[in-house]
Amino acid sequence: MRSGSQSVADVVEVEEAGDAKLPLTRAMVRRIVFSSSIGNALEWFDFLVYGYFAPVIAKQFFPVHDEWLSTLLAIGTFGISFLMRPLGAIVLGVYGDRKGRKAALTLAIALMMAGTLAMAVMPPYATIGLAAPLLVLLARLVQGFAVGGEFGSATAFMVEHSSTRRGYYASWQFASQGAAAILAAAFGSLLALWLPPAELASWGWRVPFFFGLVLGPVGYYIRSHLDETPEFLANREAMAAQRPVAGTSEPAGRRWLDLLLAVGIVAQSTVGVYILQLYMPLYAVKQLHMAAATSFGVVVLNGGLQFALSPVWGVKPILMYKKQRDV
Numbered sequence: 001m002r003s004g005s006q007s008v009a010d011v012v013e014v015e016e017a018g019d020a021k022l023p024l025t026r027a028m029v030r031r032i033v034f035s036s037s038i039g040n041a042l043e044w045f046d047f048l049v050y051g052y053f054a055p056v057i058a059k060q061f062f063p064v065h066d067e068w069l070s071t072l073l074a075i076g077t078f079g080i081s082f083l084m085r086p087l088g089a090i091v092l093g094v095y096g097d098r099k100g101r102k103a104a105l106t107l108a109i110a111l112m113m114a115g116t117l118a119m120a121v122m123p124p125y126a127t128i129g130l131a132a133p134l135l136v137l138l139a140r141l142v143q144g145f146a147v148g149g150e151f152g153s154a155t156a157f158m159v160e161h162s163s164t165r166r167g168y169y170a171s172w173q174f175a176s177q178g179a180a181a182i183l184a185a186a187f188g189s190l191l192a193l194w195l196p197p198a199e200l201a202s203w204g205w206r207v208p209f210f211f212g213l214v215l216g217p218v219g220y221y222i223r224s225h226l227d228e229t230p231e232f233l234a235n236r237e238a239m240a241a242q243r244p245v246a247g248t249s250e251p252a253g254r255r256w257l258d259l260l261l262a263v264g265i266v267a268q269s270t271v272g273v274y275i276l277q278l279y280m281p282l283y284a285v286k287q288l289h290m291a292a293a294t295s296f297g298v299v300v301l302n303g304g305l306q307f308a309l310s311p312v313w314g315v316k317p318i319l320m321y322k323k324q325r326d327v
Contacts, residue, residue, distance in 0.1 A: 036154040037176035038219035039109045043147045044180035049208040051278040052188040056205045060124040081144030092149020104153040113216035115143035120209035160229035171314025178306030185299035192292040
């Protein structure tokens with residue numbers, strides 16, 4: 001039912017949930033996109049901040065006589081969290097299929113907040129010794145697990161709200177990465193300009209992690225008050241009634257082929273983004289001897305293009321679909 005205060009112009013589209021038809025308003029679209037994207041943005045913000053301040057974090061938690069070895073240990077701890085992503089994707093993906101997308105998203109952002117909090121308040125090596133790098137590693141593994149389930153669950157949550165605008169909704173996952181890159185680069189640049197090296201190494205690098213903790217509870221609150229997706233509810237009703245679920249009649253071989261193609265596409269795009277947004281600022285400072293604030297300009301440019309163009313390419317399939325339908 002459409003509320004009395006809801007105008008026809010506010011309705012973007014009407015989606016089916018079982019036998020009911022639900023109006024999807026612009027306010028609902030904004031809520032869906034924001035609630036799904038904030039976890040992905042928090043993940044990228046935290047990951048990029050860790051990478052930008054890797055030299056400082058290395059001295060705090062991995063103190064060795066060789067500066068390069070110390071930095072490599074810090075980056076290695078960053079990279080090892082990727083080993084947990086496939087496990088998190090499988091576990092939280094199965095959990096989301098059984099309990100719902102809302103439950104998976106709420107759990108994922110709670111785990112990410114736990115990892116971010118651990119990084120923000122972690123005592124350095126000088127205070128607790130070997131426990132410091134081990135706890136940093138544990139925090140990164142927890143976040144890697146959460147991120148693995150976050151991306152797929154959030155994307156599924158968005159696309160399951162629409163049968164005709166899936167590309168547009170999914171594009172906001174990548175757009176949110178661009179926004180996070182701009183924000184993380186801004187923190188890195190401003191802190192490098194405003195704080196002396198001693199203060200930056202002492203407490204300044206923790207500021208972005210505390211900022212991430214502000215975003216986390218907002219996302220958790222919004223996600224905990226979301227409605228489940230119409231498609232998930234319809235599929236759950238079909239399974240309860242032992243009816244065939246829509247979209248499961250394709251041959252198993254075709255589904256595995258699509259899965260492998262999707263994995264390849266995401267893998268190559270992820271490698272490219274990490275090189276541009278994470279490694280290049282570090283390379284510019286260490287090898288090209290550029291100022292840290294200047295090196296972040298590349299990140300801002302890349303993040304801005306990603307944020308602006310991802311929804312544009314997401315809309316393109318919708319326009320092609322409408323054109324074919326009108327022919």
